Amino acid sequence: LYGTEGDDDDCKYHVKIEVPALCEGKQAVIKLTLTSKSTNKGVTGAAPELETTLDGAAGPIADESTEKGDGVYEVPALFDKPGRWVGKFHFFETCSDTPEDSPHGHAGFFFQVP
Numbered sequence: 565l566y567g568t569e570g571d572d573d574d575c576k577y578h579v580k581i582e583v584p585a586l587c588e589g590k591q592a593v594i595k596l597t598l599t600s601k602s603t604n605k606g607v608t609g610a611a612p613e614l615e616t617t618l619d620g621a622a623g624p625i626a627d628e629s630t631e632k633g634d635g636v637y638e639v640p641a642l643f644d645k646p647g648r649w650v651g652k653f654h655f656f657e658t659c660s661d662t663p664e665d666s667p668h669g670h671a672g673f674f675f676q677v678p
Contacts, residue, residue: 565673572669576601577655579671586677588646591626596637598655606635610655610667614639616675617650643677651675 569580582595594614598607608631616623626640643649651674656667 565671568673570671570673571601572655572671574669576667576669577607577671579653581673583675586641586643586675588677589642589644591640591642594639594641596629596639596653598635598637606633607655607667608633608635610635610637611657612637612639613654613657614641615652615654616641616643617652618643618645618647623649641675643675646677649675649677 568583569578571578578599578601580597584592586592596612598610599605600607612629614626624642624644626642629637629639631637639653641651650672652670652672655669659666659668661668
């Protein structure tokens with residue numbers, strides 16, 4: 565997704581992110597708000613994980629996310645090189661994506677690191 569908000573790949577969730585200034589080699593904390601499209605309420609228990617890539621190569625792994633309540637999460641991110649990164653958020657990653665009513669979902673955003 566371009567910008568700072570949009571829907572996940574299965575249109576179950578609306579995802580909004582607030583990104584601080586990003587610096588090469590320094591962990592940043594992204595504020596993520598996850599809202600159910602069917603109830604318009606914050607989604608809890610999603611345990612978002614951020615997978616990052618730069619030019620197809622996997623990025624470093626950051627710390628685990630922290631749930632702040634009412635669908636708000638703090639998601640650490642670490643970018644070890646400058647460039648235009650792709651960040652893919654995974655929600656309910658431990659749930660199978662096969663059942664039609666699975667809460668499992670993904671949303672991707674671009675991140676520019678100077």
